[in-house]
Amino acid sequence: MFTIGEFAGHGRVSVRMLRHYDAVGLLRPARTDPVSGYRFYEAAQLARLNRVIALKDLGFTLEQVRAILDEDVGTGELRGMLRLRRAELESAAAEAAARLVRVEARLRSIESEGCMPAEDVVVTSLPALRVAELSAVAPSFAPQEIGPVVGPLFGELCRRVEAAGVAVTGPGVARYEAVEGDGPEDAEGAITVRAGLPVASPAADLTLVDLPAVPLAATIIHRGSMDTVLPTAQALAHWIAAHGYRPLGLAREVSLACPEDPQEWVTELQQPIAAG
Numbered sequence: 001m002f003t004i005g006e007f008a009g010h011g012r013v014s015v016r017m018l019r020h021y022d023a024v025g026l027l028r029p030a031r032t033d034p035v036s037g038y039r040f041y042e043a044a045q046l047a048r049l050n051r052v053i054a055l056k057d058l059g060f061t062l063e064q065v066r067a068i069l070d071e072d073v074g075t076g077e078l079r080g081m082l083r084l085r086r087a088e089l090e091s092a093a094a095e096a097a098a099r100l101v102r103v104e105a106r107l108r109s110i111e112s113e114g115c116m117p118a119e120d121v122v123v124t125s126l127p128a129l130r131v132a133e134l135s136a137v138a139p140s141f142a143p144q145e146i147g148p149v150v151g152p153l154f155g156e157l158c159r160r161v162e163a164a165g166v167a168v169t170g171p172g173v174a175r176y177e178a179v180e181g182d183g184p185e186d187a188e189g190a191i192t193v194r195a196g197l198p199v200a201s202p203a204a205d206l207t208l209v210d211l212p213a214v215p216l217a218a219t220i221i222h223r224g225s226m227d228t229v230l231p232t233a234q235a236l237a238h239w240i241a242a243h244g245y246r247p248l249g250l251a252r253e254v255s256l257a258c259p260e261d262p263q264e265w266v267t268e269l270q271q272p273i274a275a276g
Helices: 004-012 015-023 043-058 062-070 075-111 143-164 231-241
Strands: 039-041 123-128 129-138 174-177 189-200 209-210 215-224 245-247 252-257 266-275
Touching: 004 015, 004 039, 004 043, 015 039, 039 231, 043 062, 043 075, 062 266, 075 129, 075 143, 075 252, 129 143, 189 209, 189 245, 231 266
Parallel strands: none
Antiparallel strands: 123 215, 129 189, 129 209, 174 189, 174 252, 215 266, 245 266, 252 266
16 A cells, blocks of 8 residues: 555655545545545556546546546547547647747738838749649638648649659649639638649540630749748738739749748749739
């Protein structure tokens, strides 16, 4: 038998926590001295303590922990529950990190208000282009809703192009179009995402689209993850307005370099424009 202090040491928890678990009926001592009130624990109780701590650290409430333990969940089932909960927490952490990136990008846009872009904006024409293309719909143009759509589109498109044995002749092109029509109100603001790869020849499993030449486009280079593209995109918008142009539709995104580290990506934003 262990005193409460000894058991707390073996379990790597505080004595105060063990007293609380006793008070709420989650982990009772093996014996309590009727005279002194001292609590004593058995080594076998470390197994229940480990389960309590693991479940609590994964975000379960003490009531949920009690319910899980009272159902006498087996080790295999418990491991499955813990893995699922861990995946949920990892997903939440990833989303929180992505949200911080988007907030930082928005703050950089705020800080640069009233300034012309330090990057060079180039006005040029865009040649006609034939691409193999896949498309899908994103709920909105928000980065957290575009990213999960455009990434898998390019992944599937690359797989199909490789399977078809067709040569890719240039960098990938992402295009965006606002969804229009008489659809449900909750579809307002939806965006059609089109992922394209320039190809040299047709193939049975590929949909080819001929992109017409663009007489006039304002272009700017963005370096880094597309999660941080907002300041660059808004700098381009300010430049277009300041120079008397108006945008035609949404900008294309041409992937000039896509190494494994997204922070090293190089993307050209190509905004079709017309004289204002």
